[in-house]
Amino acid sequence: QVQLVQSGAEVKKPGSSVKVSCKASGGTFSSYAISWVRQAPGQGLEWMGGIIPISGTPKYAQKFQGRVTISTDESTSAAYMELSSLRFDDSAVYYCARGGIMTTVNGAFFYYMDVWGEGTTVTVSS
Amino acid sequence: DIQMTQSPSSLSASVGDRVTITCQASQDISYYLNWYQQKPGKAPKLLIFDASSLKTGVPSRFSGSGSGTDFTFTIISLQPEDVATYYCQQFHTLHPVTFGGGTRVEIK
Numbered sequence: 001q002v003q004l005v006q007s008g009a010e011v012k013k014p015g016s017s018v019k020v021s022c023k024a025s026g027g028t029f030s031s032y033a034i035s036w037v038r039q040a041p042g043q044g045l046e047w048m049g050g051i052i053p054i055s056g057t058p059k060y061a062q063k064f065q066g067r068v069t070i071s072t073d074e075s076t077s078a079a080y081m082e083l084s085s086l087r088f089d090d091s092a093v094y095y096c097a098r099g100g101i102m103t104t105v106n107g108a109f110f111y112y113m114d115v116w117g118e119g120t121t122v123t124v125s126s
Numbered sequence: 127d128i129q130m131t132q133s134p135s136s137l138s139a140s141v142g143d144r145v146t147i148t149c150q151a152s153q154d155i156s157y158y159l160n161w162y163q164q165k166p167g168k169a170p171k172l173l174i175f176d177a178s179s180l181k182t183g184v185p186s187r188f189s190g191s192g193s194g195t196d197f198t199f200t201i202i203s204l205q206p207e208d209v210a211t212y213y214c215q216q217f218h219t220l221h222p223v224t225f226g227g228g229t230r231v232e233i234k
Contacts, residue, residue, distance in 0.1 A: 035223065037170075045162075045170065045213055047223040061222050062127065095169055102158075102219060109219040112160045114181065116169035 002027025004096055004117035011123045017084040020120045022096030024077040029053060032098045033110050036070060036081040039119075040092040048081065048094075052101055052108050059110070086124045093119040128152050128216050132226035138234045145201040147229045149214035154194050158217045161190055161199045164228075165210045173212075174199070201231075209233055 007021040022034070035050035049060035051070050058070040069082045079096055100111035129152040139145050149159065157177040162170040172181050174190040177197055187202045201208055214226040 037225075044228040045164075045215075045225040047215075047225060050223075059222065097169075100175075102217065104219055106219060110217050110223050112172055112175040112217070113162075113170070113215075114172045116171070119169055 002098065002115055004098060004115055006094075006096060006117040006120045009121040009123070011125060012086050014086055014088060014124055014126055016086055017082060018086060018122050019080055019082040020094050020096075020122070022079040022081075022117050024098070028074070028077045029072055029079060029098065030074050031101075033101050034070070034072060034079045035097045035099060035110060035113055036068075036079075037095045037097060037113070038092040039095070040089065043092075048083075050099075050110055051079070052110065054101070055108050083122075086122075088124050091122060091124045093121050095119045128155060128218055128221045128224055130214055130216055130224055130226035132214055132229050134229060135227065136230040136232070138232045139204050140234045141204055141206060143204045145204050145208075145231060147199040147212055147214075147231075149192075149197040149199070149226050151195045151197075151216055153218075155216045155218045157193050158219070159190075159192070159197050160215045160217065161188075162213045162215060163208075163210045164213065170213065204231070204233070206233055 003025045033052045036048045051058040072079045096117040097113035098115040099113035102111040131150045159177045161174040164170040
């Protein structure tokens with residue numbers, strides 16, 4: 001049974017960057033999509049973006065375009081999410097999630113998210 | 127982006143009650159909808175995919191229906207362990223993934 005193990009909590013200054021890792025234990029990423037979802041305190045879920053290995057190109061929600069970089073290292077079954085120019089309202093729990101891929105004539109797309117990491121708390125504080 | 131409007135935002139029901147949550151998409155998403163359960167302090171858990179398909183191992187008291195823009199999530203007989211927040215999520219192939227705002231379910 002695959003598990004996703006995320007890196008530990010981070011405290012960052014406004015304007016800095018944070019890089020969160022997500023490593024698959026007992027499985028791989030290569031046949032699955034990887035998404036990053038965040039949740040601010042007391043708020044709902046927000047999809048930041050993800051990557052589908054067979055397409056290779058990350059997709060980002062417009063809100064985070066230019067500030068987020070998502071990548072994977074298949075040799076180590078790890079995924080990474082780097083968020084730059086941090087603001088106070090970036091304080092949240094950041095989840096990685098492994099999911100299915102929907103394949104259509106138009107390409108490969110994100111589907112469901114069925115294995116989640118435990119979350120990484122990022123606190124932006126001066 | 128496709129907006130997902132969930133209602134109600136919270137509800138309180140008795141054990142054994144039927145609970146219904148709706149999710150409306152801002153445009154036609156066919157059956158491209160999933161439902162998740164999130165308990166406090168925990169990661170979300172996939173319950174239903176493709177609007178109405180129950181994930182293996184999920185109790186049959188959970189169900190989903192709908193297509194197009196209007197979707198429904200039902201707990202046939204609410205149990206104490208169902209206290210959680212439930213989210214819908216669309217995955218229309220031509221648009222970014224988006225979640226509904228969530229519905230908090232409590233026991234009366």
